[in-house]
Amino acid sequence: MANKPEKFIDENGLRLDGRAVDEIRPMTIEIGVLSRADGSCYLEWGKNKILAAVYGPRELHPRRMQKPDEAIVRYRYNMAAFSVEDRARPGPSRRSIEISKVSRDAFAPIIMTKYYPSAVIDIFAEVLQADAGTRTAAINAASIALADAGIPMKGLISACAVGKVDGQLVLDLSKDEDNYGNADLPIAMTQDGEISLLQMDGNLTKEEFKKALEMASEGCRQILEIQKEALKRKFASHEEVVESLAEVADEIIEDVQKEIELIDEDFEVSELEDEDVIEITIAKTDTSEPVDKAQEEDFTEFTEDESSNVDGPEGYEADKAGERHEQ
Amino acid sequence: MKQIRQVKGMNSEVMASLKKDYIYNLMLKGKRNDGRSFDEYRNITVQTNVIDKAEGSAKVCIGETQVLVGVKLQIGAPFPDSPGEGVIITNLEMNPLASPEFEAGPPKEGAIEMARVTDRGIRESGAIDLNKLCITEGEEVWIVFIDVHVLNDDGNLQDASCLGAIAALMTSKVPAEREGKGEDMMMPIRDVPVGVTLVDVGGELMIDPGLAEETVADSKLTIVSNQNGSISAMQKTGEGMLTQEQLLKAVDMACAKAEEIREKYLLNI
Numbered sequence: 001m002a003n004k005p006e007k008f009i010d011e012n013g014l015r016l017d018g019r020a021v022d023e024i025r026p027m028t029i030e031i032g033v034l035s036r037a038d039g040s041c042y043l044e045w046g047k048n049k050i051l052a053a054v055y056g057p058r059e060l061h062p063r064r065m066q067k068p069d070e071a072i073v074r075y076r077y078n079m080a081a082f083s084v085e086d087r088a089r090p091g092p093s094r095r096s097i098e099i100s101k102v103s104r105d106a107f108a109p110i111i112m113t114k115y116y117p118s119a120v121i122d123i124f125a126e127v128l129q130a131d132a133g134t135r136t137a138a139i140n141a142a143s144i145a146l147a148d149a150g151i152p153m154k155g156l157i158s159a160c161a162v163g164k165v166d167g168q169l170v171l172d173l174s175k176d177e178d179n180y181g182n183a184d185l186p187i188a189m190t191q192d193g194e195i196s197l198l199q200m201d202g203n204l205t206k207e208e209f210k211k212a213l214e215m216a217s218e219g220c221r222q223i224l225e226i227q228k229e230a231l232k233r234k235f236a237s238h239e240e241v242v243e244s245l246a247e248v249a250d251e252i253i254e255d256v257q258k259e260i261e262l263i264d265e266d267f268e269v270s271e272l273e274d275e276d277v278i279e280i281t282i283a284k285t286d287t288s289e290p291v292d293k294a295q296e297e298d299f300t301e302f303t304e305d306e307s308s309n310v311d312g313p314e315g316y317e318a319d320k321a322g323e324r325h326e327q
Numbered sequence: 328m329k330q331i332r333q334v335k336g337m338n339s340e341v342m343a344s345l346k347k348d349y350i351y352n353l354m355l356k357g358k359r360n361d362g363r364s365f366d367e368y369r370n371i372t373v374q375t376n377v378i379d380k381a382e383g384s385a386k387v388c389i390g391e392t393q394v395l396v397g398v399k400l401q402i403g404a405p406f407p408d409s410p411g412e413g414v415i416i417t418n419l420e421m422n423p424l425a426s427p428e429f430e431a432g433p434p435k436e437g438a439i440e441m442a443r444v445t446d447r448g449i450r451e452s453g454a455i456d457l458n459k460l461c462i463t464e465g466e467e468v469w470i471v472f473i474d475v476h477v478l479n480d481d482g483n484l485q486d487a488s489c490l491g492a493i494a495a496l497m498t499s500k501v502p503a504e505r506e507g508k509g510e511d512m513m514m515p516i517r518d519v520p521v522g523v524t525l526v527d528v529g530g531e532l533m534i535d536p537g538l539a540e541e542t543v544a545d546s547k548l549t550i551v552s553n554q555n556g557s558i559s560a561m562q563k564t565g566e567g568m569l570t571q572e573q574l575l576k577a578v579d580m581a582c583a584k585a586e587e588i589r590e591k592y593l594l595n596i
Contacts, residue, residue: 105546105563109567109568195563195570196568199562201450201560202451206557206558
């Protein structure tokens with residue numbers, strides 16, 4: 001195990017990994033990674049690697065566990081044996097049982113269980129690689145997996161931790177900050193900023209707690225944006241994508257036409273420079289589900305038609321119009 | 328809390344929702360079902376040294392809730408990442424004699440959670456000077472077993488468990504002579520953490536929930552605070568949500584109450 005660093009925050013106010021005190025680690029989310037599950041999500045947050053799957057609503061056995069008026073929710077947080085430095089003993093530990101319980105409680109207020117009497121909704125959060133903040137990472141992943149499974153929810157849940165190192169509050173603890181820090185305060189929030197999970201250990205004064213709560217809600221807001229962005233990327237309909245592409249294309253073509261009219265007036269075609277070349281490309285991120293073929297063809301035809309109508313001078317190139325769809 | 332619904336099924340769900348209406352309506356009038364005000368604790372009694380065979384012990388009653396905590400010490404190996412420190416192990420047993428809802432068998436998640444919150448309060452506050460529990464570094468240290476036995480569950484086992492644990496520790500003797508490791512000493516205690524639990528019923532916070540309140544509460548919040556007023560552990564349980572304003576209010580209420588309890592029941596041990 002690494003030794004305790006001398007200082008966690010340098011003269012410039014930056015942390016060991018170069019983050020500011022109120023900066024979260026980079027988070028990437030992939031949705032629908034497991035074909036058998038009803039909903040799934042792979043999430044990386046710093047060096048944490050979490051896989052979450054949701055099954056259900058499905059029939060619950062044994063029947064005596066069923067609730068006649070609503071679905072029950074089960075949550076299993078589990079660490080892979082190889083996820084930590086010293087091999088973790090497989091199976092539930094007291095720690096993982098506790099985390100599973102509070103995480104389940106964190107989702108209880110937002111899952112609309114009344115729609116599915118007698119059923120069960122199973123959430124499995126598997127920590128493949130652990131690097132501080134696994135319970136919050138797992139909750140963030142589970143939240144997305146639930147949405148992917150189409151479970152009716154009042155909103156998403158976002159979670160992050162605030163800790164204290166060198167007497168200073170920091171957002172989203174790293175491994176060393178977690179190991180040697182003076183406090184750890186994992187929090188999960190709804191979109192409205194209501195707290196559905198709160199744990200804390202270490203040492204905080206009342207004032208620090210107040211500040212930490214503010215930092216955590218800011219962190220959760222940021223995470224919520226990342227989550228929403230990931231969901232939009234996955235579920236924005238193809239019509240919407242094509243429509244927005246067409247809009248952008250129209251604008252660009254209009255601009256190009258204006259430019260050409262201007263040039264026509266001035267007869268200064270020969271003075272065009274390299275930088276006047278307009279390049280328009282269509283970029284698509286999700287290759288697994290291509291934009292509807294026919295629409296795509298219509299669309300390119302349309303732009304080609306438009307551009308061919310424009311008897312522009314050489315140097316203008318409007319071969320493909322579109323929008324770069326950010327990853 | 329939830330065991331009731333799971334174990335008994337529909338019948339008790341009807342009861343629970345009736346009870347919830349009753350307690351909620353009382354709350355609207357600013358009352359509680361046992362006549363207390365929202366920030367009023369039940370009567371507490373703390374008896375220490377009730378078990379001679381244990382190194383330290385305490386029986387805590389909060390109203391009708393009864394908890395017995397025993398501390399035993401053994402010599403064992405330290406954890407590899409803290410070779411110079413003693414070890415704390417906390418366990419909580421929901422004995423079937425304490426409630427019709429409890430069943431025999433290995434601890435369920437509720438019991439594990441409660442034990443771990445109790446443990447965190449003691450550990451994170453630095454209440455025990457673990458360095459002084461080292462015999463030979465890397466080889467032999469004292470292992471402190473804190474065993475919480477629930478004798479009667481009338482709500483708020485968590486606070487009773489926290490209070491019992493620190494009271495028992497404060498009276499514990501390290502049995503060095505018995506083990507041939509020099510002279511006996513008192514448990515090296517540096518701080519006196521006290522846990523205070525509140526429940527949220529329809530948006531109103533109530534301190535020290537009784538069994539009925541605990542059953543109908545939307546969520547429950549435990550805050551363990553220290554002698555200097557800082558906080559060393561918190562846990563929200565239950566399926567509800569809390570607003571940030573509620574949280575800040577809860578912290579104020581809990582810290583104030585913890586100080587009162589510490590003064591009255593612990594510092595004179």
